[in-house]
Amino acid sequence: xxxxxxxxxxxxxxxxxxxxxxxxxxxxxxxxxxxxxxxxxxxxxxxxxxxxxxxxxxx
Amino acid sequence: xxxxxxxxxxxxxxxxxxxxxxxxxxxxxxxxxxxxxxxxxxxxxxxxxxxxxxxxxxxxxxxxxxxxxxxxxxxxxxxxxxxxxxxxxxxxxxxxxxxxxxxxxxxxxxxxxxxxxxxxxxxxxxxxxxxxxxxxxxxxxxxxxxxxxxxxxxxxxxxxxxxxxxxxxxxxxxxxxxxxxxxxxxxxxxxxxxxxxxxxxxxxxxxxxxxxxxxxxxxxxxxxxxxxxxxxxxxxxxxxxxxxxxxxxxxxxxxxxxxxxxxxxxxxxxxxxxxxxxxxx
Numbered sequence: 001x002x003x004x005x006x007x008x009x010x011x012x013x014x015x016x017x018x019x020x021x022x023x024x025x026x027x028x029x030x031x032x033x034x035x036x037x038x039x040x041x042x043x044x045x046x047x048x049x050x051x052x053x054x055x056x057x058x059x
Numbered sequence: 060x061x062x063x064x065x066x067x068x069x070x071x072x073x074x075x076x077x078x079x080x081x082x083x084x085x086x087x088x089x090x091x092x093x094x095x096x097x098x099x100x101x102x103x104x105x106x107x108x109x110x111x112x113x114x115x116x117x118x119x120x121x122x123x124x125x126x127x128x129x130x131x132x133x134x135x136x137x138x139x140x141x142x143x144x145x146x147x148x149x150x151x152x153x154x155x156x157x158x159x160x161x162x163x164x165x166x167x168x169x170x171x172x173x174x175x176x177x178x179x180x181x182x183x184x185x186x187x188x189x190x191x192x193x194x195x196x197x198x199x200x201x202x203x204x205x206x207x208x209x210x211x212x213x214x215x216x217x218x219x220x221x222x223x224x225x226x227x228x229x230x231x232x233x234x235x236x237x238x239x240x241x242x243x244x245x246x247x248x249x250x251x252x253x254x255x256x257x258x259x260x261x262x263x264x265x266x267x268x269x270x271x272x273x274x275x276x277x278x279x280x281x282x283x284x285x286x287x288x289x290x291x292x293x294x295x296x297x298x299x300x301x302x303x304x305x306x307x308x309x310x311x312x313x314x315x316x317x318x319x320x321x322x323x324x325x326x327x328x329x330x331x332x333x334x335x336x337x338x339x340x
Contacts (some may be wrong), residue, residue: 006075008075008079010079010081011081012285015285027151034181046086047086048082048083048089050062051088053062
């Protein structure tokens with residue numbers, strides 16, 4: 001999940017994503033390759049603004 | 060709708076926080092919330108949410124007391140540890156956590172820090188150490204490395220920096236440790252140990268300030284600064300296995316000192332008891 005209004009576009013999540021799922025476009029993060037995501041949670045762990053996090057879609 | 064951790068422990072109506080893009084403080088605040096969450100939900104520990112008190116001083120770091128949804132107080136510059144000592148003495152069963160910065164705790168509040176450490180008051184101090192005064196515009200702080208640039212050191216800082224964890228240990232702190240933004244999981248574990256410690260505990264957490272410290276010193280953006288932490292701040296167990304040559308320019312993170320000294324509020328209550336008994340005779 002991406003909380004767009006909280007993202008400040010620092011790029012930390014995109015840089016530390018091991019599967020290159022994320023990119024910064026116009027100052028906000030976008031999941032450009034969501035099918036590659038392995039739910040490792042690195043983006044959620046490192047986002048200083050709590051703007052990106054994992055959710056269980058089955059729930 | 061934010062993540063469960065943020066929803067549970069932060070004041071959502073105050074978010075997004077005011078820190079700059081890429082500031083490490085948000086990650087450290089999350090580590091603190093994560094550590095408290097794991098302790099509350101640990102069946103072997105007896106922590107309840109109501110027992111935690113968050114105290115902060117002034118500075119970028121100290122805004123955290125406003126965002127974390129606990130019993131919290133945002134106090135005056137450098138005096139967070141003094142307020143926290145009062146809270147702990149008034150109600151010793153509380154877990155009082157001080158969130159402070161490098162300038163707040165080692166310059167303006169330097170005296171409070173060393174004496175709380177010497178007395179072994181049962182507080183947990185988490186230092187958001189970004190090597191600079193961020194909120195006021197990038198002046199050099201007691202932890203700015205020698206030679207680095209700041210708005211008040213345009214030709215380079217002449218001072219030698221404090222190592223806050225060593226400073227606290229030298230002043231008699233019974234638990235001192237070092238963490239950083241990159242090693243978030245390790246730092247969360249260290250914060251948990253610090254909270255569980257009976258006595259004064261201090262965790263010096265290296266933050267990153269890309270806006271002032273990073274830009275002025277050409278250390279790159281937040282990503283570059285975190286990659287520097289990844290390469291140069293080494294978890295203690297791995298640091299032990301490294302050769303002297305490989306250790307050059309690197310620093311270990313983890314627990315530095317851990318001793319059992321008599322805790323101040325315990326001794327204070329014992330003294331009150333002893334005086335009462337004496338008075339009855």
